[in-house]
Amino acid sequence: xxxxxxxxxxWIYAASAVLCVFYALAxxxxxxxxxxxxxxxxxxxxxxxxxxxRKILRMAMVGVAFILCMIALARPQWGFIxxxxxxxxxxxxxxxxxxxxxxxxxVKPNRLERSKFAIKDLVKKLNGDRxxxxxxxxxxxxxxxxxxxxxxxxxxxxxxxxxxxxxGGTAIASAIREAMGxxxxxxxxxxxxxxxxxxxxxxxxxxxxxxQAASMGMRIYCVGVGSAEGDLIPAIGEGGxxxxxxxxxxxxxxxxxxxxxxxxxxxxxxxxxxxxxxAEFGLVLLYDQSISKLEKRDMEAKMRRHYHERFQxxxxxxxxxxxxxxxxxxxxxAR
Numbered sequence: 001x002x003x004x005x006x007x008x009x010x011w012i013y014a015a016s017a018v019l020c021v022f023y024a025l026a027x028x029x030x031x032x033x034x035x036x037x038x039x040x041x042x043x044x045x046x047x048x049x050x051x052x053x054r055k056i057l058r059m060a061m062v063g064v065a066f067i068l069c070m071i072a073l074a075r076p077q078w079g080f081i082x083x084x085x086x087x088x089x090x091x092x093x094x095x096x097x098x099x100x101x102x103x104x105x106x107v108k109p110n111r112l113e114r115s116k117f118a119i120k121d122l123v124k125k126l127n128g129d130r131x132x133x134x135x136x137x138x139x140x141x142x143x144x145x146x147x148x149x150x151x152x153x154x155x156x157x158x159x160x161x162x163x164x165x166x167x168g169g170t171a172i173a174s175a176i177r178e179a180m181g182x183x184x185x186x187x188x189x190x191x192x193x194x195x196x197x198x199x200x201x202x203x204x205x206x207x208x209x210x211x212q213a214a215s216m217g218m219r220i221y222c223v224g225v226g227s228a229e230g231d232l233i234p235a236i237g238e239g240g241x242x243x244x245x246x247x248x249x250x251x252x253x254x255x256x257x258x259x260x261x262x263x264x265x266x267x268x269x270x271x272x273x274x275x276x277x278x279a280e281f282g283l284v285l286l287y288d289q290s291i292s293k294l295e296k297r298d299m300e301a302k303m304r305r306h307y308h309e310r311f312q313x314x315x316x317x318x319x320x321x322x323x324x325x326x327x328x329x330x331x332x333x334a335r
Contacts, residue, residue: 002307004075012070019063027056054329061325068318076314077307088296089128090192091146093182094119095175097197097225098164099137100245101255104198106231107278115196115225116157118281123150125287128296132182135160136175136197138167142182172197172206172265176220180213192219192291194283195265196276198226199258207264214269221271221291222262223283230256 003009096119102112123131133144133156143164144156172195179193193213199222210220233245233253245253259275266273272290274282 001310002077004077004307004309005073008070008074012067012074015070016067019066023056023059023063026059058325058328061321061328065318065321065325068314068321072311072314072318074311076310078310079308080305081308082305089126089130089148090291090294090296091130091132091183092192092194092291093132093134093146093179094122095134095136095140095179095193095195095197096160097137097170097172097195098135098160098162099168099170099200100162100233100235101170101198101200102225103162103234104226104231104255105234106227106229107225107276110234111198111225112160112162114276114278114281115223116160118223118276118283119157119196120154121281122283122287123154125284125292126150133157133160134175134178135164136171136178137162137165138169138171138174139165140171140174140178141165142178146182170197170200172199172261173209176206176209176213176265180209180216180218183216183218191217192221192271192294194221194223194286194291195262196223196225196283197262198255199224199260199262200255206261207268210265210268218269219271219294220265220269221286222266222273223276223281223286224257224259224262224273225276226255226257228257228259230254 096112096115098112102115103110105111107114128148130146130148131144131150131153132142132146133153134140135143141164143160144153147153175195176193183191183193213220231254233255235243235245257275259273263273265271272286274286276282
């Protein structure tokens with residue numbers, strides 16, 4: 001026997017124990033009250049027709065009926081048939097910019113942390129889609145391969161920092177080419193790349209890489225993080241003092257969102273672009289309004305057991321016991 005709602009089983013055990021204790025105390029209480037009314041030796045004569053066994057039987061009928069109802073709630077099942085189940089979805093790679101410019105705080109708490117929060121919100125909506133993670137700065141590396149193990153994906157996401165990629169800079173083209181290498185295959189229309197960055201493409205030709213990806217059938221969606229006005233990049237000096245990142249000439253670096261390149265990348269592949277703000281990051285909106293509506297493919301087909309529900313048998317027995325209990329006499333026939 002298998003129980004579909006196994007969380008009810010501890011309550012069934014507890015209820016059985018409580019009922020046994022309750023009925024035992026009730027019988028003892030009844031006996032004590034009768035002994036207070038008369039001498040112990042006369043109790044049998046006063047209630048000569050009373051049957052303790054029949055009273056226990058009636059109590060047991062109610063108790064068993066209650067327990068059977070609780071067992072029915074646990075959904076007992078036995079016997080099964082095999083049925084084929086299919087999982088459909090898309091393959092979605094998330095490419096996250098981990099360059100030092102993502103430490104800017106024009107989006108609180110900073111661009112990178114706000115991006116990670118948004119990705120976690122996105123994962124909560126996934127049901128069957130495979131997801132993977134690419135980190136990129138001066139180059140790009142796969143951090144989490146395509147998976148439906150969303151908890152494992154989130155653990156990898158939590159580990160992302162601006163130290164994940166040793167080489168500095170921002171190479172969006174490198175992230176696109178990394179995704180193209182992972183997405184090789186005949187079903188590119190089911191594969192999506194989401195790039196989360198401030199758009200400062202310092203290395204490579206991102207637009208050329210995007211057009212190459214589009215020729216393979218891959219769609220690219222871009223989320224621009226930051227503001228057009230820009231912000232300074234927090235940094236910690238050699239002595240541990242807090243300051244801002246400066247270039248080789250000693251000038252403080254200010255990072256600005258470059259929406260133009262991100263819009264062109266998305267448009268060239270048939271994707272979309274959204275600007276992340278403090279109030280609405282836009283990633284979940286992008287998924288709801290566009291990505292989730294893409295054609296999905298059969299990811300996996302497998303056979304699984306479909307058990308037959310048997311809770312109704314327990315309910316029928318419980319109903320019979322409850323109907324019989326009121327007509328069951330407690331007293332013996334007088335002699």
